[in-house]
Each structure stands twice: as C-alpha cells, then as structure tokens.
Amino acid sequence: MTGFKAVLDSIEDLNLNQLHSLLHLAKVFKDNPSQINRLKGKRLCTFFLENSTRTKFSFQVAAQNLGMHILDVDPSKTSLQKGESLLETFRTFRAQGIDVMAIRSSEDGLLLPFKDKPPLALINAGDGKREHPTQALLDLLTLDLLFPKLKNLNVLIIGDCKHSRVAGSLCKLLPQFEMKVTLCGPDYFLPDNKLGKEELHTTDIESALKKADVIYLLRVQKERHSNAVDINSYIKTFGMTLDRVNSLARPIPVLHPGPFNMGIEIDEALVEKPISKLETGYAGYKQVENSVYMRMSILSHLLKESP
Numbered sequence: 354m355t356g357f358k359a360v361l362d363s364i365e366d367l368n369l370n371q372l373h374s375l376l377h378l379a380k381v382f383k384d385n386p387s388q389i390n391r392l393k394g395k396r397l398c399t400f401f402l403e404n405s406t407r408t409k410f411s412f413q414v415a416a417q418n419l420g421m422h423i424l425d426v427d428p429s430k431t432s433l434q435k436g437e438s439l440l441e442t443f444r445t446f447r448a449q450g451i452d453v454m455a456i457r458s459s460e461d462g463l464l465l466p467f468k469d470k471p472p473l474a475l476i477n478a479g480d481g482k483r484e485h486p487t488q489a490l491l492d493l494l495t496l497d498l499l500f501p502k503l504k505n506l507n508v509l510i511i512g513d514c515k516h517s518r519v520a521g522s523l524c525k526l527l528p529q530f531e532m533k534v535t536l537c538g539p540d541y542f543l544p545d546n547k548l549g550k551e552e553l554h555t556t557d558i559e560s561a562l563k564k565a566d567v568i569y570l571l572r573v574q575k576e577r578h579s580n581a582v583d584i585n586s587y588i589k590t591f592g593m594t595l596d597r598v599n600s601l602a603r604p605i606p607v608l609h610p611g612p613f614n615m616g617i618e619i620d621e622a623l624v625e626k627p628i629s630k631l632e633t634g635y636a637g638y639k640q641v642e643n644s645v646y647m648r649m650s651i652l653s654h655l656l657k658e659s660p
C-alpha cells in the first residue's frame with residue numbers, strides 16, 4: 354500500500370483506502386496469527402512515559418508474531434532524565450537499529466513536532482487527552498467482526514468523553530465507515546467542541562440508549578479531573594449494569610477500552626458476561642484479542658513504507 358506515513362499520530366494521518374487495508378490485513382492475521390517471517394529481524398521499541406497493560410504488551414505480542422525483536426525501554430532510565438531531547442533520543446535509537454517506536458505519553462501532541470521529518474517510524478500509543486489511534490483501529494476491527502455491516506450503526510459512547518483520547522480517535526474514525534456516533538455523559542464530561550464527526554453530544558442517556566446498536570463505555574479518568582466528581586450520582590445515571598443492558602429492546606454489545614473502574618462505569622455481572630457473537634454482553638476481552646491482530650497490521654503497513 355502506498356503513502357503510509359512514517360508517523361502514525363492521529364486517525365487523520367490515514368485515508369480511507371489505508372483504513373480498509375489495515376482492517377483487511379488485521380482479519381488475515383486473525384485467521385493466521387503466526388507470521389514469523391513477515392518482519393523478521395526488524396526491531397520495535399516500546400517507550401511508555403505513562404503506564405499501560407493492554408497497549409504496550411499487545412504491541413509486543415504483535416511484534417513477536419511478526420518475528421520482530423523487541424526493546425522495552427523505561428524512559429525514566431534514559432538520558433531524557435539528563436535533559437536530552439526527545440529528537441536526540443529518537444535519533445539515538447535509530448542509530449542503534451530500531452525501526453519503529455510505540456510511544457505513550459500524558460502530553461497531548463507529543464509526536465506532532467516529528468511528523469514532517471521523522472527520524473524513524475513512530476506510533477502514537479496514546480497521548481494525553483488527545484488521541485489513541487491504534488485503540489480506535491482495534492475497536493473498528495471488533496465492530497466489523499460483530500456486525501455484518503457497519504453502515505448506519507449507532508455507536509453510543511458514554512462517560513468521560515472530555516478527557517478521553519479514545520473518544521478523540523473514535524469520533525474521527527467511525528463516521529468514515531458511515532457509523533453514527535453520539536457522545537453521552539453529564540455536562541462536565543462532554544467536550545466543549547466536536548472531537549471529530551460525531552452527530553450529537555447529549556446528557557439524555559435514556560433517549561440515547563433507545564437508538565443505540567453498540568454501547569462504548571469510557572473510564573472515569575479521575576487523574577485528569579481538576580474538580581471532584583459526584584461518583585454516586587454518576588453511577589446512578591450513567592453506570593451500566595447487566596440488568597440495564599438486558600432491559601433494552603434488543604441485544605446490544607458493550608465495549609470498553611479498559612482499564613475500567615468496576616462498579617462505576619461498568620458492573621461486575623456485565624464484565625462476567627463475555628460476548629461471542631451479536632448478543633448482549635461485554636466485548637472488552639474481544640477488543641484485547643483483536644488488538645494483537647490490528648497492531649500486527651499497523652506494524653506491517655508502517656514498516657513496509659517507512660524510511
């Protein structure tokens with residue numbers, strides 16, 4: 354595939370052909386994940402300035418499946434701590450033979466300065482409150498596998514939309530596949546402006562639930578709040594339980610990018626009802642499984658075209 358940029362910073366770095374190609378290859382890998390000759394000898398560096406369980410280790414598993422070598426770097430032990438710049442850090446890894454880095458940061462737009470002249474292939478593995486493009490892409494794969502056709506699917510994203518990088522990427526991605534995205538939560542969790550091409554921001558969860566084909570829950574991100582949130586009131590209005598989902602007029606899958614606050618945005622009975630096909634239940638572990646295939650696809654596309 355032509356034109357894949359060396360920095361995957363935002364969903365906006367990908368055109369529709371590239372999105373379809375990523376989805377197609379991810380499905381090929383789902384059927385046959387052992388691809389050890391595909392990127393044999395290439396090197397991935399996971400460089401996480403913020404903690405992660407799903408993203409970091411699924412990149413590593415994806416790289417292993419592709420025959421890559423993996424260097425897991427703790428940024429707090431690098432010369433960044435002596436004042437070395439990020440650019441110099443990237444150049445140094447390139448000189449050591451690293452081909453691609455997956456980078457997580459609490460800073461919005463950390464990779465923006467490197468997009469014009471990247472020293473090596475870089476992947477945004479979640480930056481602050483801005484974007485998490487690889488999460489949105491694996492969610493797209495999960496939706497594609499759950500639903501025979503994506504067109505006109507009503508995706509209801511409930512929760513802390515204002516502080517969510519996942520919402521930032523989903524609102525840019527899902528409408529490109531003609532899905533209708535609604536953001537729902539209390540006023541203080543709704544963004545001031547559109548994040549992408551979502552149709553609606555609403556506090557009216559009951560009306561939104563009636564139209565939804567998919568519920569996508571977001572974590573209440575206490576670490577990013579400047580004011581205290583009334584959690585009990587949040588749970589009462591927006592918390593999702595198995596009984597609540599079962600009471601809807603049709604079966605509906607519930608997605609969550611994880612990690613979740615059990616008993617706040619999602620309850621244990623719902624998490625314990627894994628989904629196997631289009632039915633009511635929790636699809637979060639399917640998202641985790643699919644993350645490996647989508648990240649294999651991302652690494653394959655990126656390294657084929659990068660400098």
Ligand code: CP
Binds near residue numbers: 405408488610
């Ligand atoms: N979904 C997600 O980004 O999870 P981690 O923070 O565990 O990587």
